Amino acid sequence: MCSVRISCGQFLPILLLTGDIAGKDVVEVYYNPPYTNGGIEKSTANLIGYEKTNELKPGESQTVTISFTAEDMASYDYLENGCYVLEAGDYEISINSDSHNVIDSVTYTVDEDIVYDEANPRSTDLTAAVNQFGYADGHLTYLSRKDGFKNYDETTAAPASTSMPEDLKEGFIVTSNYEMPEIPDAEMPVTGADNGMKLTELRGADYDDERWETLLDQLTIDEMQNMIAHAGFQTAEEKSVEKVATVDCDGPSAVSNNFTGAGSVGFPSNVMIACTWNKDLAHTYGYDMGKMATELGCSGWYAPSMNLHRSAFGGRTYEYPSEDPIIAGTMSAQVVNGAAENGVYAYMKHFAMNEQETNRWIMICTWSNEQAMRELYLKPFEICVKNSNITATMSSFNYIGNVWAGGNYELQTTLLRDEWGFKGFVETDYFAGAFNMNADQVIATGGSCCLSTFDVGTNFVTDTSDPSTVQYMRTACKNIMYTVVNSNAYAGETSLTLALWMKIMVGVDVAVAVILILLEVVLVKKYKKRKSVLIVVE
Incomplete structure (x- = not known):
């Protein structure tokens, strides 16, 4: 027997476990929002929170508390208000055995529409979440609940043409037509200064600590180029600030050191871990992966992956936790926090909209309306940023609309940093496509470095005589060093420590x-x- 307190202050005594042996169960909380025919698209069953019970013996009970706010039930209205809106009406909040079967429910009533625009951002956003990705909709017609999904046949039919619309072709960005934006009134920064400062002095310092500027003045152009261009399974050493080189390891289920060939024991896939609905287990998994990474001399870990199971044929669904963004984000946040306890910075990836692997290296364009992006595909990353100490991100190969995700300002600056509050660095996915992947676009849009294992030319910043370019380079290097200095690489006696048995x-x-x-x-x-x-x- 479980008694569940929900946000509207009521208790629901729910019988979850029956039988003669001990066991665990999951308390799943869903909401069914009010829907107006032809209005904001909404699902009838939306997971909003969950908890795994302790192991309960026959006859035992446990009170489980699941908390959320009314704004968590808001829907993204990209057509009218261009932001999240909590519409007036009755919200059925229920405890379910699964997404289809309600065990018991209560009603929460919103008296009038609440619009979360620039004047009233959601409490978890640093700046209001407003329309940013209109160019990504592809002028497509999207499935609608209106009139009982009347447009189902139209929206699921094979496309009449596979050619990109002409206006979107004009805005299609590749290396050859990318122009780095100028920073207004940019002045050439100081480089190569002899300030005698060491990176280690900024361990634990605030991101906005003024001493960062003193440290950054010591970097030379060549050092910044090196740090940005050569980040394949590492971050580069820079002697002027005594920044040590670090090793980043690969592997979602086992640590693999690509430099030494050493590897760890393997764990079940993220799918299996997510299926447990057990946050503590996800944290333990992250902790153990971080511990093994440290034992193998690694500071960064290319995981966890948190794209969605958009299709069973996605090619990488074994690595992604779930088709549900709440589960994917919640479990991934626990993994990140677990790894961080060992000083390992986990890279949440692939940011974003990388829900398929087929044709991933040939500039595949992902089209979506902004509601689907924010409520589904971006949601796991949002949850992870807001509920973990994530300081590293890996961007993705694909394009969002007609803009490469690894060089997308709205994605990596407006959304990730300004709205969600991410502090740290963003690395590209494997730097294999010189036609569209370039360091200029990376650093000017909020990225930091290139996952390059060999030089392809475009992993280097081009015009280092331009003040704006060097400003972008400084910011990129600051973000890298901010993450690294707070990792196990600078943890003193615990830096890359050996395991107890070792x-x-x-x-x-x-x-x-x-x-x-x-x-x-x-x-x-x-x-x-x-x-x-x-x-x-x-």
Whole structure:
């Protein structure tokens, strides 16, 4: 028996477990919002929170508290208000056995529309979430609940043409037509200064600490180029600020050090972990992965992946937790926090809209309206940023509309940093497509570095004589160093520490070595004594 408190202050005594043996269950909370025919699109069953019970013996009970706010039930209205709106009406809040079957419910009533625009942003947003991705809709007709999904046949039919509309072709950005924007009144920053400051001095410092500027003045152009261009499974060493090189490891279910070939034990896939609905287990998984990464000399971990199961044929669904953004985001946040306890910065990826692998390297364009983007595909990342100490992100190969995700200002600056409050660095996915992947676009849009394992030319910033360009480079390098200095690479005695069993073995080796040395000394003394005796005898 479980008693569940929900946000409107009522208790729902729910019988979840029956039987003669001990077991666990999941308390799933859903809401069904009011819907106006032809209005904002809404689902009837929306997961909003969940908790896994303890192991309960027959006859035992537990009170589970699941908290959320009314604004969490708001829908994104991209057509009229261009922001989230909590519409007036009755919201059915229920405890379900799954997304289809309601066990019990209560009604929460909103008296009038609440519009979360620039004048009234949601409490979790630093700036209001307003329309940013109109160019990504592709002029398509999207499935609507209006009149009982009357446009189903139209929207699910094969496209009449696979050609991009002419106006979108004109805005299609590749390396050859990308122009780095100028920063108004930009002045050439100081470079190569001899300020005598070390990166380690800023461990634990606030992102806005003024000492960052002093440190950044010491970097040379070449050092900034190196840090931005050469971030394939590493962050580069920079001697002027005594920044150490770090190793980033790959593998969603096992750590793989691409430099040494060393690897860890494997865990079940993210799908299996998400299926447990167990936040503590997700945290433990992240903690253990962080611990093993540290033992293998790694500071960064290319995980967790949190794109959605848009299709069973997505090609990478084993790596992504769920088709539900709440589960994907909540579990991933726990994984990130677990890894961070060992000083490992996890990279949430692939940011964003990378829900398929087919044709991923040939500039595939992902089209979507902004409601679907914000309520589904971007939601796991939003939850992770707002509920974890994430400081590293990996962008994705694909285009969002006609703009590459790895060089998308609205994605990496407006959304990720300004709205959600992310602090840290964004690295590209594997730097393989020189035609559309370029360092200029990366750093000018809020990215930081290129996952390059060899030079392709475009992983280097071009015009380093331009003040705006160097300003972008400084910001990119600051974001990288902010993450690295707060990792295990700068944790003093715990920096890249050996595991306990490895310490024990080292201790054993040292003890054996000492014993062998002592035995050797004894044998040498005995030999010398024998030798001296022999000489006397002769």
